[in-house]
Amino acid sequence: MVSERSLAVLRAIVQDYVASREPVGSKTIVERHAFGVSAATIRNDMALLEEEELIAAPHTSSGRIPTDKGYRIFVDQLTEIRPMSQAQRQAIETFLGESSDLDELLARTVRLVSQLTKQLAVLQYPSFASARVRHVELVSIAPTRVLCILIADSGQVEQRLAEVEHPVDDETLAGLRLRLNELAGGRTMADAAEALSGELDSVDRRHAQVLHTLAATLADQARAQRPDRLVVAGAANLVATEQDFPGSILGVIEAIEEQVVLLRLFGEMATDEHAVVVRIGRENAPFGLGETSVVSSAFEIPGRDVSRLGIVGPTRMDYSTSMAAVRAVARYLSRTLGES
Structure with missing residues (x-):
């Protein structure tokens, strides 16, 4: 059974590893976080986390990195997604509000999400299936x-x-x-x-x-109902994180190019328009994306099926910021398109 302090240590490891890309040791945790206990105590907590397969040693160093299971626990513990600041929300509305039509709006949307999250952004083009x-x-x-x-x-x-x-x-x-x-x-x-x-x-x-x-x-x-297809932006962001993929990034790129793969994955994700859904690492293995995490949220245009907006990146990502950005932009899309 993992204690509350051990979970806090896990959060510290995730945050530090995401920020530095370096394995995190007990000494670093003591120096950077106010736990009020010794490095030896933190090492004991880390040993428990390792037994639970929430962290692992990438090599013989004393540092540890989160596993897919550890990231999952971390994300599930995010009971509240940090909201975007007023300035960020205003920037979203200003940038997307300059769109002249639906195509431009969606193109701007993926560019914006890519910039906000520094990940590859993907958007499922709304279907005409329900329109009259x-x-x-x-x-x-x-x-x-x-x-x-x-x-x-x-x-x-x-x-x-x-x-x-x-x-x-x-x-x-x-x-x-x-x-x-x-x-x-x-x-x-x-x-x-x-x-x-x-x-x-x-x-x-x-x-x-x-x-x-x-x-x-x-x-x-x-x-010409614009059959299910994706609008994509930020491929350079994905390439920039190549060292975060233990295997070859080419397999990830190929899976993304086969748009039907992501469309199938989106289809399995919850359609609650208010939910932000995160699938991590091995959870995406059936789709050839076992080394990636996918964060998505739904948006809806009246008269059409629910569509999804999301990002694809390595498991080492800033989940809190990414989830907040995807949710905020998806909500803006639903609100704006509902008023049009």
Whole structure:
């Protein structure tokens, strides 16, 4: 049974090792932390921690480093995540508030999280799976060119230019707009795609080709649901921590490049929008990321499935700061996108 003081010693070892990348000895702990006991007593606590496989000796030196199990105990003991400062929260809102659209917002988000945590940041692009078509708009650009605009109830707008064989006047365009909205309005994106791809009856033969062209264009737009993919930033941060990986970092990079791996991992993490979930070391082994830690939190856009924002890095990371940053930015995303 590990005592409260031994757990405090474990916290000291984790904090010092994360800060210095050097194995931590009893003398260092006595000098840096106010335990009020001798180095011999700290050595006894460290021996107990080692018996419990919470720390280990990387080589023959007297210093110890945390194990995956030790990091897990440390993270689980973080009963309260240190909140971001007012200045940090203001910086988040200012930087992300300058985004002009969803794509830029998400790109800025991963860059910001990468900078705040000094880790590789990853973001699961929101899915259109639950979104419904709010409106279809057709805008004449030229006699034979029509801009097709698909507006979802989530606020997402998809645009595509359609080329038709014969000129389309305003009256015809108005009729086509009405027909397309009858077919797609209120449907899920998948159902809209199916409806727009099917046989279109009760259509004036003179307009059939035009309507089929526009319907096919809109069906393609509806299918372009931005299938699960990741937005990534901070690869240089990962490379900079190469010495923290006992094996080759190439395997980690390859697993990250295979985006389906991280998407599967995200899929197994809790979807509570207020929770910050941490998976450490061997817990990620089934995904080829057994030497990494993953910190993530959910964010949600109305009309879409829950998505995740997180970081990937070595097990030697500043968990408290990383968890606070990921949570703060994910909450900002949910709040901002919910208001849009």
